[in-house]
Amino acid sequence: MPKIRKTKVEFEGRIEEREVIVEEEHVETWPRGATLRLVGKPTPRVDGVARVSGRALYTHDVQLPRMLIGRFLRSPHPHARIKAVDSAKAEALPGVALVWHRYHPAPIATLEGREIFPEEVAYEGAEVAFVAARDDRTAEDALALINVTYELLPFAFDLESATAEDAPKVLLDEGNWVSREGDVYQRGDVGTGLGDADEVVELTFTTPIASHCCLETHGSAASWEGDQVTVWHSTQSVFGTRSSVADALGIPMDKVRVISDYIGGGFGSKWGAEPYTLMAILAARETRRPVKAVLGREEEHLAAGYRPGSWQRVRLGAREDGTLTLIEHDAKVATGAFGGGGPVIGGPSKDLYACPNVRTVVRTSRTNADHARAFRAPGYVEGTFALEGAMDALAHKLGMDPLTLRMKNYAEMSPSRGGPYTFKGLRQAYEMGAERFGWSRAVPTDLPNGQGPWRRGRGIASQIWGGGGGPPANAIVRLLPDGTAELSVGVQDIGTGTKTVLTQVAAEELGLPLEAVRCIIGDTLPAPYGPGSGGSVTLASTTPAVRSACREVLRQVIALAAVMLGLEDASVDDFDVERGDIVYRKDPDRRLAFARVTAKMGDYTIVAKGARGPNPDDKAVNTFGAHFAEVAVNVETGQLRVERIVAVHDIGRVVNPLTATSQVYGGVMMGVGYATTEERIIDPATGLQLTANLEDYKVPLVTDTPAIEVLFVDVADTEANSVGSKGLGEPPIIPVAAAIANAVFDAVGVRVTDLPITPDRLLALLSRASNAGFSKEVE
């Protein structure tokens, strides 16, 4: 029976207590070292053939009879007032079905309380008009025929210009500060920490604006049948999209079906209904034809989110022996014209080290840009770069090994929550990584192109993240008469391999081969609620629900088997399931093959629902990791080569080592891009993006791939949930930039505090260091 319970759930650095309905059948946790048949084995993806054959259908690929294409006209100015829109010529163009804008609005003109076509446009790329036409060429021709009269307004393109005295107003009716006093966390006392310190380091860091660059740009398609709408949406949350569509249209949820079968990347940027979603839905209703609206690559840079840039100052104090007495972390971010609170940049400083005196502040300002969005470990990527860079500087100042300093300040208990962790494997991660990397050995000298101008160095950085997941999350399992099973979960696979791990867990629990379980996800129609794929929660939230549903299926099968074995009076608990047999525990000779029971079912389908249970009340559930980086720096050209990364992560039990390793590869590559090449550049004179394409915004290529070695602590976190696993989507990007920057310091003695570490930045720092008397001791 469902019960209402309170449970604490962590999401991207914020902990909230939720009242949730839980109905998890008690499922025994798989113990550490349990012998499992499928879980823990490298398993190629169950949908691999669809992915390699071009048959996988993404939102971009939706093509329906008579479908129209929707496109937006977008503001070419960072801040302007729209005085007039003349769309007569566009409307007259053959093949154009409709044109909507401020003066000819769609039937619904707001989304989440914001006007879709406001008078005041506050960023380059803001929606100005929408066209639906028979194909994309006609739609583009129509856009070119729309005349807009803009009154240009002053703009603030970055944090500095938005927070200066007399800064232009980002929005005419709002102050530029979203939070001037900031989001503050404090424990102990900064003054005490400073007084207790023998050594203090203080460093200022900046991090760039980073674009998600999902290869599948954001998009939706919509088709109505009567009063019901089907929405294909490239999203990390089909259920979140269903709610937001129903809200926006003011229609009941049962009239909305959301499908997201294959998703071409999300990384935090793809959630609920967006202006293109709502316009496609409304245009489809208006024209009685399906409508698809997807963004172009430039629009993706302008209007689909980004990781905000940051300014950060970190002050650390420590005793001579390395014991931290103080962590002070001040951050400022700019989150766009409609930015909400900033990301949790102070998260790592709160929790990575045992330190009695900690104060973190994150101040948030508006800028004339689209709103910032979550991007793979939001806040923690930025905050870890600063904290772990400062820790490295502190280690050098104290004359301590950077790894020793981290071990010295190891937090056995959760510093911010005060209580214990369900499991913390960071110490093991440090030890395994140091061993594999050869941390204690000398820096290898076989440098590229001989010694010449190349210098090699090594650095480390560590990481904490959530990923414990929690309720609500449900699963439905149907056992069919031929002994195969259908598993239905309301999640989506954004590329992490979700479908495969869900299949593994169900097949494991049911005692079936992997091929006998079909997993259906990415569709709100067949599935009960499942969480969005964010915060690294998917696996830890849903796999326990799958186990729970499978247990319930087995109970029903056992009840049938009991009758067939003439054991009507026996309790369900008197039976075990062993290698495809139902076995009576008191007399193991009385057994019945699973398949014989299902064969008896005729046309009957066993259906069972399972739910995720609550999180442990008084313990923190977190993931941890340590990265070791080796780099080579050319002191003449400023060229930086990331040569090797050893990445060790504690995520509890590893369900699929093959796809888990892929997640780490992906996080490391994205971290390498963030550290070395990726940066949104905005022209101060015009406030326009100069990098709104994949030529100038430099994502990593295969040629940038270092040697990456992936290790897992792989100890089941048996107190976290019944599977013993935690999430991995975000952790592997977190420590990458810090580890690389620390390795650069080790190589050439300059500390790069501004990302990305481009050749021009490195050269400028090297020449400054050289003028100041080149020395590794200079801090």
Add this chain to the structure above:
Amino acid sequence: MTMPFRGPAAVPLVLHVNGEDFHVFVEPRRTLLSVLREELGLTGAKLGCGHGQCGACTVILDGETAYACLTLAIDCEDREIRTIEGLMRGDSLHPVQEALIAHDGYQCGFCTPGQVMSAVSLLEHNPRPTDDEIREGMAGNVCRCGAYPNIIASVAAAAELMAAEGD
């Protein structure tokens, strides 16, 4: 009311795709990618960027990889066009496809059809590529998920598979 200059009207065209002839009637400004996806329903090749930077639209044109997003359809008459859809023989996968599955050489899969076509072309030109040659040969295909280590491993494994098949 004056209409904008819209370029020449649609023209008839025969495209030879995966061994089959397709008769289409398209405007000269249409890209090969748009015709493959919208007229022929071959949605394997993707539009990732539209400016030849990501490689998601990669097809093989007369034996060489081409960005279908930068190729005009009218330039493709009398040419041999191969797309991801023509790669499997019945239910059997091409060795590159097999290797990608075995080595998890993808994540979200959106770039995968382009990666597959680049790998197929690379191995047709150079059946035994070195690690550096694989990196160079695959450098025109962005994988934002960062599956690169597994893509390199997959291409190397596919070369082995193809060599074994050829023996």
